[in-house]
Amino acid sequence: MTAVPQSQPLLKFRFDRTLWQRFVEIAQPYFYPPGPRSSTQFLFLILTQLVFVVSFTFFFVVALALIGFQFSPKFFAGLVNEIIYLKFLSSLGKSSLEIFQNLLTFLPAYIFLVLLIGSCGVFYAYRRKLQGREKQWLILAILLFLAFIVSSLNVLISYVFRFIDNALNGRDAKVFWDFLWVYGITLVVAIPILISYRYTRRKLALFWRAWLTNTLLKDYFSNRAYYELDSNAANTDIDNPDQRMTEDVNSFTNTILDLILDILDSVLDLVAFTGILYSISTQLTFGLLGYVSIASVLALWIGTKLIKINFNQLRLEGDFRYGMVHVRDNAESIAFYRGENLERNQVETRLGRVIKNYNLLIIWIALLDIFQYAYNYFARLVPYLIVAPLYFAKQVDFGTIGQGIFAFGMVLRALSIIPTRIQDISSFAASIERLGMLYERFRQRESREVVGREGIIIHPYTHFKVDGLTLNTPNAEQTLFENLSFELTPPQSLLVVGSSGCGKSSLLRAIAGLWCNGKGTIESPDYTEALFLPQKPYMLLGTLREQLKYPNRRENITDTDIQSALARVNLEDLANRMGGLDTEKDWAGVLSQGEQQRLAFARILLSQPKYVILDEATSALDVTNERWLYELLQSQDISYISVGHRPSLVDYHQIVLDLRPENGSSWQLLPAKDYQFSS
Numbered sequence: 171m172t173a174v175p176q177s178q179p180l181l182k183f184r185f186d187r188t189l190w191q192r193f194v195e196i197a198q199p200y201f202y203p204p205g206p207r208s209s210t211q212f213l214f215l216i217l218t219q220l221v222f223v224v225s226f227t228f229f230f231v232v233a234l235a236l237i238g239f240q241f242s243p244k245f246f247a248g249l250v251n252e253i254i255y256l257k258f259l260s261s262l263g264k265s266s267l268e269i270f271q272n273l274l275t276f277l278p279a280y281i282f283l284v285l286l287i288g289s290c291g292v293f294y295a296y297r298r299k300l301q302g303r304e305k306q307w308l309i310l311a312i313l314l315f316l317a318f319i320v321s322s323l324n325v326l327i328s329y330v331f332r333f334i335d336n337a338l339n340g341r342d343a344k345v346f347w348d349f350l351w352v353y354g355i356t357l358v359v360a361i362p363i364l365i366s367y368r369y370t371r372r373k374l375a376l377f378w379r380a381w382l383t384n385t386l387l388k389d390y391f392s393n394r395a396y397y398e399l400d401s402n403a404a405n406t407d408i409d410n411p412d413q414r415m416t417e418d419v420n421s422f423t424n425t426i427l428d429l430i431l432d433i434l435d436s437v438l439d440l441v442a443f444t445g446i447l448y449s450i451s452t453q454l455t456f457g458l459l460g461y462v463s464i465a466s467v468l469a470l471w472i473g474t475k476l477i478k479i480n481f482n483q484l485r486l487e488g489d490f491r492y493g494m495v496h497v498r499d500n501a502e503s504i505a506f507y508r509g510e511n512l513e514r515n516q517v518e519t520r521l522g523r524v525i526k527n528y529n530l531l532i533i534w535i536a537l538l539d540i541f542q543y544a545y546n547y548f549a550r551l552v553p554y555l556i557v558a559p560l561y562f563a564k565q566v567d568f569g570t571i572g573q574g575i576f577a578f579g580m581v582l583r584a585l586s587i588i589p590t591r592i593q594d595i596s597s598f599a600a601s602i603e604r605l606g607m608l609y610e611r612f613r614q615r616e617s618r619e620v621v622g623r624e625g626i627i628i629h630p631y632t633h634f635k636v637d638g639l640t641l642n643t644p645n646a647e648q649t650l651f652e653n654l655s656f657e658l659t660p661p662q663s664l665l666v667v668g669s670s671g672c673g674k675s676s677l678l679r680a681i682a683g684l685w686c687n688g689k690g691t692i693e694s695p696d697y698t699e700a701l702f703l704p705q706k707p708y709m710l711l712g713t714l715r716e717q718l719k720y721p722n723r724r725e726n727i728t729d730t731d732i733q734s735a736l737a738r739v740n741l742e743d744l745a746n747r748m749g750g751l752d753t754e755k756d757w758a759g760v761l762s763q764g765e766q767q768r769l770a771f772a773r774i775l776l777s778q779p780k781y782v783i784l785d786e787a788t789s790a791l792d793v794t795n796e797r798w799l800y801e802l803l804q805s806q807d808i809s810y811i812s813v814g815h816r817p818s819l820v821d822y823h824q825i826v827l828d829l830r831p832e833n834g835s836s837w838q839l840l841p842a843k844d845y846q847f848s849s
């Protein structure tokens with residue numbers, strides 16, 4: 171049964187600089203390689219891309235307007251007269267067509283042209299840095315462009331309805347039907363654009379997720395980080411790395427795009443509709459700004475509380491799921507022990523923590539709901555209160571009321587990103603914290619490796635040589651042995667003995683480079699020349715063939731080689747019995763311990779290493795099979811180190827290393843023929 175996490179590391183959850191730095195650390199590398207001042211350059215490139223998209227959109231919209239003008243001159247004439255940002259255009263020509271045509275020879279057009287060429291130039295200058303990242307920049311550009319178009323469509327639709335309302339009010343049937351047609355055509359164009367916008371957003375999130383997960387996986391599997399993280403310890407700060415690399419990455423890449431594009435949409439809507447709103451009422455505009463600012467500060471305060479709760483929720487959910495997986499992986503042992511009740515208790519304790527924290531979460535969400543309902547319902551009243559008196563005083567037409575309410579709603583929505591999305595923002599911040607911590611841990615390991623590890627020094631060498639080795643456990647609680655020295659010249663073999671817990675397996679861990687807390691030097695052959703056989707053989711998820719080829723050190727292993735290796739370890743009928751080499755099973759559950767240990771010996775025959783390290787690798791076998799397998803090793807001219815408790819093992823080794831000799835010294839090395847197992 172694994173430890174149920176008791177305490178959590180003390181973390182501060184705030185919308186602060188550290189959170190921002192973590193965010194940049196995770197988000198930037200997909201688009202721009204990290205390095206000194208790279209964040210500034212990255213932001214500069216994002217702005218340049220924005221400039222590019224704005225300039226491009228300008229020419230695109232003018233071209234569209236010129237085409238659209240051919241279909242509905244009345245609507246476009248109306249637009250030029252009504253849209254506040256376009257009113258200045260009236261000076262460019264008499265008819266609306268002239269105005270649009272003149273736009274292309276007007277000063278802003280030149281400015282946009284220069285910006286367009288300039289931004290292309292900037293990207294050209296950065297082409298080397300962006301090598302391999304072209305795809306994401308291109309998709310981002312398309313996404314930004316679509317965001318502009320979608321926002322323009324919203325403005326357009328608001329005007330179409332204003333004209334429809336006014337035509338209704340003036341009982342002008344012709345104009346009414348004309349604009350209904352315009353609306354129909356706009357929809358035909360708008361729907362595919364809207365769908366492409368959403369699709370592109372998801373596609374970029376998907377590419378980003380794949381990239382980020384692969385990057386983290388690379389770090390996770392490099393230099394055995396997965397082994398060092400010790401993520402099941404109760405007080406670990408990197409809990410559930412699997413969850414961080416799966417769910418947290420997914421929610422990060424999806425939410426980030428949703429949020430960033432929502433913010434962009436909001437900015438665009440804000441620019442588009444504040445003008446309309448401002449032209450209707452200045453008080454309404456400023457009142458709205460004040461209202462939203464106060465609400466945002468309040469929302470951020472509630473959000474800060476929510477980050478911690480969301481962070482804990484993610485951790486507790488991960489712990490709960492791991493508890494269940496642990497039961498699944500150890501089903502047989504638990505069944506033998508009849509440990510159901512204890513296991514149920516441990517998963518129920520974990521579930522209890524999930525529920526307790528979730529309970530806290532829903533209380534805070536309820537508080538947030540009160541705030542959000544009050545915020546939204548009160549906001550709906552405001553435009554009526556301000557625009558209706560203007561209408562009664564005949565200062566604005568009827569269509570203006572509808573458009574005023576629509577514009578108010580759009581500006582309110584645009585400004586309300588923080589008050590209304592604070593729940594998403596907080597869980598996003600929690601994901602950033604969790605991913606950021608994992609990311610930092612990987613970077614720390616990397617810099618530690620560059621600077622050089624402290625403790626035991628490992629050198630590559632032609633054979634095993636240990637010099638002055640003192641080994642501590644990773645947490646430095648125990649010193650297992652001191653000043654150990656020995657040399658093993660092939661084809662010599664060494665048997666490591668000693669009472670349980672004296673550090674036999676730990677010596678093998680140090681030789682394999684897994685433990686390095688202590689001092690002294692270990693010289694060992696390259697890992698590709700050695701094979702390690704643990705007491706409980708590792709059975710991977712896959713076919714029987716993959717099982718036998720593991721760890722895939724040699725190519726061109728044929729099925730005949732496999733069959734012959736199986737026969738030599740007394741498993742000739744295994745493939746037939748299991749339905750062939752392509753069969754996939756839960757091998758750890760299907761094969762007996764002894765069969766698994768024999769299968770591990772078959773791996774030696776197939777991989778043909780020069781050295782083998784065996785940690786009680788024959789403990790589940792009878793003495794006859796054990797002898798047979800050791801004779802097999804000797805016939806292959808393999809030099810090996812074994813750990814074991816059985817007296818019979820002494821016969822297959824030349825040297826014995828006793829890590830807890832009875833004479834009281836720290837360790838003892840002697841020829842096997844002189845060694846006597848104590849009874």
Ligand SMILES: Nc1ncnc2c1ncn2[C@@H]1O[C@H](COP(=O)(O)OP(=O)(O)OP(=O)(O)O)[C@@H](O)[C@H]1O
Binds near residue numbers: 645668670675676
């Ligand atoms: N990850 C760890 N962190 C801290 N201490 C550990 C860790 N793994 C093992 N130890 C401790 O190190 C000591 C040596 O463990 P090791 O597995 O090397 O014993 P051993 O001699 O191989 O025992 P056995 O014969 O029972 O397999 C034990 O006291 C064990 O509790």
